[in-house]
Amino acid sequence: MVVKSxxxxxxxxxxxNIFEILRKHKLHLNASKCSFDIGSGKFRGYMVTHHGIEVNLDQIRTIKNLRPPWNPKEVQKFIGMTAALNRFISRSANKCQVLADLGAEFTKSPLEEEGEKQNMDGKSVWTVSLQEPLTWRVYVDGVANQRGSGVGLVLVSPKKIIIEKSLRLGFSARNNExxxxxxxxxxxxxQKMGGRTVEVFLDSRFVxxxxxxxxxxxxxxxxxxxxQAxxxxxxxxxFVL
Structure with a gap:
C-alpha cells in the first residue's frame, strides 16, 4: 500500500484518513515493514517518485531481452505469461488471439499412438502405447454483490504452468450468472490454448x-x-465438472 499526497x-x-479507514475495518499493519517520509524508491516492482508511480525500467529491459520461444513448450509457457498479464493490457484478448491459435497448432492429441516395430524370432511385431491424457485443471469462481460482479480463474496446464485471470463483468449479474x-x-x-481434456472445479451446486x-x-x-456451456x-x- 502506498499513500502519496x-x-x-x-x-x-x-x-x-488512511489509518481511520484501517481502524474502521479492523486491519493491522506490520510496523517493522512500514516506511514514512520516502521521497522516491522501488515498491513492488514500480518506481515511486514525486512525479507519481512509474514503471520500473529494469522490468522493461527484462521483457525486451526475453528470448523468443523456439518450441511448443516455450510457446505454451509464453501464452501463460501473457494470460497472467492480460488484465493490464487494453483489448488483450484480440491482441493475444494469434498466440492462442499458435498454441493450439502445437498441441498434440492427448491420446497419441506411438508405434515401434520389433523383430521377435523372425516375426515382425508392432507394439502400440498410448500417452497419458494431457489434462488441464481449472478452478473458477464468480462473485456478485452490491459493488459489482466479477469472475476469477486459476488454470493449471498439463506442464504445471499456472495461469491466473480475473475480470469484472460489464453488467449486473446474480450469483448463479x-x-x-x-x-x-x-x-x-x-480450448483456445489447445486443451482437449479438462477438469473444472466450481463451488456452485446449482450450476x-x-x-x-x-x-x-x-x-x-x-x-x-x-x-453455451x-x-x-x-x-x-x-470434460469433468
Whole structure:
C-alpha cells in the first residue's frame, strides 16, 4: 500500500484518513515493514517518485531481452505469461488471439499412438502405447454483490504452468450468472490454448447440477448459459465438472 499526497502539507492528514479507514475495518499493519517520509524508491516492482508511480525500467529491459520461444513448450509457457498479464493490457484478448491459435497448432492429441516395430524370432511385431491424457485443471469462481460482479480463474496446464485471470463483468449479474460466466471463460481459455481434456472445479451446486444434467434449467437466462456451456463442452474429448 502506498499513500502519496499531491501537496506535502496534506500528507499528515492523508495518513490520518488512511489509518481511520484501517481502524474502521479492523486491519493491522506490520510496523517493522512500514516506511514514512520516502521521497522516491522501488515498491513492488514500480518506481515511486514525486512525479507519481512509474514503471520500473529494469522490468522493461527484462521483457525486451526475453528470448523468443523456439518450441511448443516455450510457446505454451509464453501464452501463460501473457494470460497472467492480460488484465493490464487494453483489448488483450484480440491482441493475444494469434498466440492462442499458435498454441493450439502445437498441441498434440492427448491420446497419441506411438508405434515401434520389433523383430521377435523372425516375426515382425508392432507394439502400440498410448500417452497419458494431457489434462488441464481449472478452478473458477464468480462473485456478485452490491459493488459489482466479477469472475476469477486459476488454470493449471498439463506442464504445471499456472495461469491466473480475473475480470469484472460489464453488467449486473446474480450469483448463479456470475458462476456461469466464470465457467464459460475458463472453458473458452482452455480450448483456445489447445486443451482437449479438462477438469473444472466450481463451488456452485446449482450450476454443476445443471451442466451435469442433475437439475433442470427453468429460467430463460439459465437456459441460455447452459446452452453455451453445452456447446463448449462438445469441443472437449473429456470434460469433468
Amino acid at each position: 499531491k501537496v506535502e502539507s496534506e500528507h499528515v492528514n492523508d495518513l490520518r 456470475a458462476e456461469y460466466e466464470a465457467l464459460l471463460v475458463g472453458m473458452d481459455m482452455v 454443476v447440477g445443471q451442466v451435469n444434467g442433475e437439475l433442470k434449467a427453468r429460467d430463460l437466462r439459465m437456459q441460455g448459459y447452459l446452452s 453445452r456447446h463448449l463442452q462438445s469441443g472437449f474429448e473429456s
